Amino acid sequence: MKNKLIPYSIILIFLIIFAVFYKSLKDTNIYTPETKINNDIPIFSAELLLSNENSNSTEIFELDKFYLLNIWASWCVPCRDEHPILMSLSKNNKLIIIGMNYKDNKKNAKSFLDELGNPYEKIILDKNGTNSIEWGAFGVPETFIIYNNKIIKKYIGPLNNELLIEIQKIIK
Amino acid sequence: MKIFKNFVIIFLLMTINNLNANENSERNQITKNLRCLICQGQSVYDSDSDFANSMKILVDKKLDEGLSEKEIYIYFKEKYGDWILYDPGLNKNTYLLWLLPILIFLFGGAIIAKSFILKK
Secondary structure (H helix, E strand, O other): OHHHHHHHHHHHHHHHHHHHHHHHHHOOOOOOOOOOOOEEOOOOEEEEOOOOOEEEHHHHOOOOOEEEEEEEOOOOHHHHHHHHHHHHHOOOOOEEEEEEEEOOOHHHHHHHHHHHOOOOOEEEEEOOOHHHHHOOOOOOOEEEEEEOOEEEEEEEOOOOHHHHHHHHHHOO | OHHHHHHHHHHHHHHHHHHHHHHHHHHHHHHHOEEOOOOOOOEOOOOOOHHHHHHHHHHHHHHHOOOOHHHHHHHHHHHHOHHHEOOOOOOOOOHHHHHHHHHHHHHHHHHHHHHHHHHO
16 A cells, blocks of 8 residues: 555646646746736826826816826837827827826827827826826826726726726716 | 034035935835836836926825825825836735746756756
């Protein structure tokens, strides 16, 4: 009995190791942060792009309204792709679109909007990237849906037609 | 007298330099324990990506606001989850990571002890 126990336990250990490695083989090794929902929005104050005034989170986000915060930059290619989606969302009067211009040059940002249209009601400037970290973002583009000062949905990467339908359902 | 003057100047320069080093060392220690999410596998301290540079600025800002090292880790953990830390705490996702070495150690110890007792 004792002699059998050792080979069995060795086989068992190898099986467990095999299972762990086999499972990890299929896991992606690129980590994306968990989308934490129902987090309060960060408190911040920042310069606005078009008016050159300063504004803060309480002035921008009012209660009982749906907001979409989109982090973008003129140098970001996927932002260009998702821009038509933002333009069509801006026609919906239930949703207010706020932009956050990430590490960009003011002149380039303005010409980007002149070329493709401006879906944003206000654009917050994030010159050194710290503002977007306060929001829990780590790149461009990223989009947040906000209601009652809480983040109810977060999309990493460019928006597409499927997400457009999803967002329209949320704000209905 | 001249030598004394020079000595004082050198001494002052050295202390200023030391002060700067101390200020940075706290920031460096924190950023070494934060993972860069853009170039995964590198710490924020090692990385020079846009994201890591912004993180460094934010760590400085939080230190200026008077947050402790631990509070800064909690702050980033709330935003990005446990993955952002190189030294994750014990929770339901990491208990295996923390307990497995102890279990293996105990298991191995038991085998060795048993074989010694059996020999005797």
